[in-house]
Amino acid sequence: MISVEAALDALFALVRPLGTEEVPLREAAGRVMRADVHAFRDQPPFPGSAMDGYAVIAEEAQPHAMFRVIGESAAGRRFEGQVKPGQAVRIFTGAPVPEGATRVVLQEDVTRTGDIITLTDPLDAGPHIRPAGVDFRQGDTFTAPRLLRPADVALLAAMNQPKVTVSRQPKVALISTGDELVLPGEDPGPDQIVASNTFGLEALFRTLGARPRILPIARDTRASLESAFHLAADADLVVTIGGASVGDHDLVGQVAGDLGMEQSFYKVAMRPGKPLMAGRMGADLGGAMMIGLPGNPVSAMVCGHVFAAPVLRAFQGLPAEPAPLAHAPLLAPLPANGPRMHYMRARLSPEGLRAFDSQDSSILSILSEAGALIQRPPHAPAAEAGEILPYLPI
Numbered sequence: 001m002i003s004v005e006a007a008l009d010a011l012f013a014l015v016r017p018l019g020t021e022e023v024p025l026r027e028a029a030g031r032v033m034r035a036d037v038h039a040f041r042d043q044p045p046f047p048g049s050a051m052d053g054y055a056v057i058a059e060e061a062q063p064h065a066m067f068r069v070i071g072e073s074a075a076g077r078r079f080e081g082q083v084k085p086g087q088a089v090r091i092f093t094g095a096p097v098p099e100g101a102t103r104v105v106l107q108e109d110v111t112r113t114g115d116i117i118t119l120t121d122p123l124d125a126g127p128h129i130r131p132a133g134v135d136f137r138q139g140d141t142f143t144a145p146r147l148l149r150p151a152d153v154a155l156l157a158a159m160n161q162p163k164v165t166v167s168r169q170p171k172v173a174l175i176s177t178g179d180e181l182v183l184p185g186e187d188p189g190p191d192q193i194v195a196s197n198t199f200g201l202e203a204l205f206r207t208l209g210a211r212p213r214i215l216p217i218a219r220d221t222r223a224s225l226e227s228a229f230h231l232a233a234d235a236d237l238v239v240t241i242g243g244a245s246v247g248d249h250d251l252v253g254q255v256a257g258d259l260g261m262e263q264s265f266y267k268v269a270m271r272p273g274k275p276l277m278a279g280r281m282g283a284d285l286g287g288a289m290m291i292g293l294p295g296n297p298v299s300a301m302v303c304g305h306v307f308a309a310p311v312l313r314a315f316q317g318l319p320a321e322p323a324p325l326a327h328a329p330l331l332a333p334l335p336a337n338g339p340r341m342h343y344m345r346a347r348l349s350p351e352g353l354r355a356f357d358s359q360d361s362s363i364l365s366i367l368s369e370a371g372a373l374i375q376r377p378p379h380a381p382a383a384e385a386g387e388i389l390p391y392l393p394i
């Protein structure tokens, strides 16, 4: 058995970062930008007003001062003239500040009669002018690689980029294995259960920018597994679920091996998720990276968060790093941990973390309630309430 850290390193060694493609901005959220972007112009391109009010010369803006309004500057339509002493220009938020003006007085600080405005006492400090380029300057670089969040898409739009170069999406083939499985919506026999983790993992992988594809369920026969692996030949990553342990019907490792899979490791010192395996499929089957997940539904999902998520990020050109941990106080004590890294399902509230009493790796209802996996390193001593512990947000 190898450690979680060693398993992650071995997985990263199997990743071959994918090529790139250009997508319209509307499709860019959640993708990994792979080429630097340079701003074509300053933003804002002119000194602009931050408020609705009147543009004047700053030194003249004193309580009770009076000005004659000589025109208007609106967003998209500037005032072309110059503001001279004793003059003001009506101005709106986002409008270019006219030449000569160095301050905007809020309209709340003004009384107006016809073309004459009088400033109130007191006045706020001002100047309510955003300098040109305060957001970004022409030539500023937005650096890749970067996972594009909605705010990043907004910034790229502001930089006048209608398209962006992103990583190709990793194609992931998901193979469930087991005679007991039926698909959701089918009519299960008395000894059958419904395949669940396939769908949980597909959903998780989509949030990670991948293009997962659920293949037909492979039965516990060599022929069925072989044909599933053949169907997965065009994938970048083949993920099997179940059949990874030591039972007579756990055939995934054997069949993949017979098809030329070069195994990188089998079994990780973690709980749940111990019977994890990884390797590279034979060249005949496309040479894709392969991860064999344990069948227990919680084990498969935990391995998805701990291993598949960082792997899918690395495929898309992001740094090869473990899934980022957060920290929060523990609300109820935990016993000392055993020899395996334990990912404990926990309720996450604003006050902190509370591990669920049952950590049985078959119980999805508890995973669904959990907002966190508390990470307990091998042989961690008992933890008291109030201790700050690391966790994986899920």
Ligand SMILES: Nc1nc2c(c(=O)[nH]1)N[C@H]1C(S)=C(S)[C@@H](COP(=O)(O)OP(=O)(O)OC[C@H]3O[C@@H](n4cnc5c(N)ncnc54)[C@H](O)[C@@H]3O)O[C@H]1N2
Binding pocket: 176, 177, 178, 180, 181, 193, 194, 195, 196, 197, 198, 241, 242, 243, 244, 245, 246, 247, 250, 272, 273, 274, 275, 293, 294, 295, 296, 297, 299, 361
């Ligand atoms: N003698 C030993 N037995 C087991 C060991 C061991 O070390 N020695 N390890 C246990 C651990 S830990 C795990 S985890 C399981 C994993 O076994 P497999 O990967 O071979 O998984 P299966 O036996 O195929 O299935 C386990 C369990 O999960 C259900 N399952 C499978 N696929 C799905 C799916 N797509 N959706 C929902 N549920 C699924 C399956 O019906 C079983 O109930 O092995 C322990 N045994």
Ligand code: MOO
Binding pocket: 270, 271, 272, 273, 274, 275, 294, 296, 299, 300, 361
């Ligand atoms: O590792 Mo198994 O995944 O403990 O249930």
